[in-house]
Amino acid sequence: MAEIGSIISNKQVILKHYVAAGSAIKESDMYVTTTSITLKLPEGSNALLIKTLYLSCDPFLQFIMKNTPGLTGYTFFSPGSPICGYGVAKVLESGRPEFKKDDLVWGLMGWEEYSLVTNSQSFSKSTTLMYHSPTIQGFLNEVSRLKKGEYVFVSAASGAVGQLVGQFAKLAGCYVVGSAGSEEKVDMLKNKLGFDEAFNYKLEDEDLDAALKRYFSEGIDYYFEQVGGKMLDAVLLNMRNHGRIVTCGMISQYNVPQPHGIVNLMLVGLKRLQILGFTHRDHDHVYNNFLDFVLPLIRNKKITYVEDIAHGLDNAPTALAGLFTGRNFGKQLVAVAPHDHHY
């Protein structure tokens, strides 16, 4: 363990340039470099000196890498500086009374081995390395109005958010179908995560409407939207009257030059549908409430949480870019430093 006050090497993942709007982000939009850092808080500083343990690969990072206008609530980074996203770290030195040496903290941090964090407003103490809690807390507390027996469809169902949403809907007594981009993921949804049905949307691309009709002969009550585009159009055709669509994301639209124009929107009125958008940024403050809720479920094997862990910052650019090609199998993390990882 490096001594406080020593100067040590510090590997970082740097954004090379802003990515053009409508383009997919690639590994080559980032590079890994090694600089040095003095492991010491400046005198009188209220910053935190942290050692990064795990980083979360999240689709929202591409919005910052594209300098997308209108974003709020994140720590922004620009070309030449480290990527900054959610992670878990260990406190080495603290200038804030709420945190002390060796605390685990969760929040927005740089993609580097060690950081001097001067803006640690997003930080809270963490007892575990669980990610995406604010998103799912939003689903549980404010969005979910699921009733037993309802028909629920989840797209991008095998990923970080989708796998939990589907399992929570099952716990609520719903019939749950998920879509994912490979046979292996479909198998996981049905045979490991307990979804009633699942299908490979790539194999059904020619007629997503027919695929949904196969699994929802009575129609869909509740759609957890994560992909947008053609899937949303097909879902609109299959929604039941008074159904709800909860828009968490639209990943199929992030990297296309021309977004898909939704043609079936008229059905919102005809079917009296509700569409609700939400963001984890409204729920970050309830991170620990979510952990109190979900960790016992995981420990008691009521919920399974599938993670895909890339080891080392050298592999971080591949892991992040892989979200947009479906390379990840479950929640994509980067393990930066060895640490006991359990729930």
Ligand SMILES: NC(=O)c1ccc[n+]([C@@H]2O[C@H](COP(=O)([O-])OP(=O)(O)OC[C@H]3O[C@@H](n4cnc5c(N)ncnc54)[C@H](OP(=O)(O)O)[C@@H]3O)[C@@H](O)[C@H]2O)c1
């Ligand atoms: N509102 C919020 O606060 C919030 C927070 C977190 C995430 N989100 C959104 O929720 C969605 C899922 O995020 P996540 O973190 O859970 O990521 P994830 O599902 O773990 O990873 C992304 C997955 O998206 C799928 N995908 C990629 N390109 C696609 C395309 N063109 N069409 C359909 N599926 C595609 C891939 O799975 P397949 O193999 O199945 O294609 C990939 O594995 C994203 O839209 C994200 O932006 C929103």
